[in-house]
Amino acid sequence: MRKAGFVVLFLCSIGTAYADQIATLGDGRQVLLKDDGTYQIQPSAPKEHETAxxxxxxxxxxxxxxxxxxxxxxxxxxxxxxxxxxxxxxxxATAFDMNGIAVDISKVPREMRKWIVTNCATGCRATVEGEVRSDIHGFMPGIMADTVRGR
Incomplete structure (x- = not known):
């Protein structure tokens, strides 16, 4: 009888051993894995440039x-x-502007950099958000970009 009580107690504890867990995907997103087999992608904390x-x-x-x-x-x-x-x-507004502003895109997300490489070799309209710096590429004033968006 004690064995049967132990087995019942053990089987009841198995259900509580599986609790919701959070997993991190390769791209940094977090997913809540629920014990009923479903999942929910968690809202991410805003990055610095999204709240600035x-x-x-x-x-x-x-x-x-x-x-x-x-x-x-x-x-x-x-x-x-x-x-x-x-x-x-x-x-x-200028056909040939010899006085461009340097933009460091090294911290821009990969997909934005890919858009730049794909669309801006011959010119593109873009909105740049970032910090004005005196040392872009080590020697010139310009913008350390947080985002670059096509227009």
């Missing part, structure tokens, strides 16, 4: 005031050109 506020700034104003804007988080629109391993933002 950006000052809207015309490209010409960025060019004129770039030294004073160091450290500011800005959003600007321009014509992007991807040449070599550099992304430059130029005035879309």
């Amino acid at each position: 506020s950006y000052a809207d700034l015309k490209l010409v104003d960025l060019k004129v005031d770039i030294k004073e804007l160091e450290g500011q988080r800005i959003r600007t629109l321009g014509k992007g050109m991807y040449v070599g391993d550099m992304f430059m933002l130029t005035d879309p």
Whole structure:
């Protein structure tokens, strides 16, 4: 009789041993694995650039005031050109702008960089959000991009 009671107690504890668990996928998303066999993708915490506020700034104003804007988080629109391993933002109203702004895209998510490589070799309209820095590519002022979106 004691064996039967032990077996019943053991079988009852098996159901409680399986509790909901959280698994992390290869892309960083988290999934709640429920004990009933279903799952639910968890909302992710916003990344820094998703919660940061950006000052809207015309490209010409960025060019004129770039030294004073160091450290500011800005959003600007321009014509992007991807040449070599550099992304430059130029005035879309000018046919040939020799005074582009350097944009460091090294911290931009892969899919955004892929969009740039695919669409901006001959020019694309793009909105860039990021921080104005004096040391883009180690020697020039420009934008350390958080996001680049096509227009």
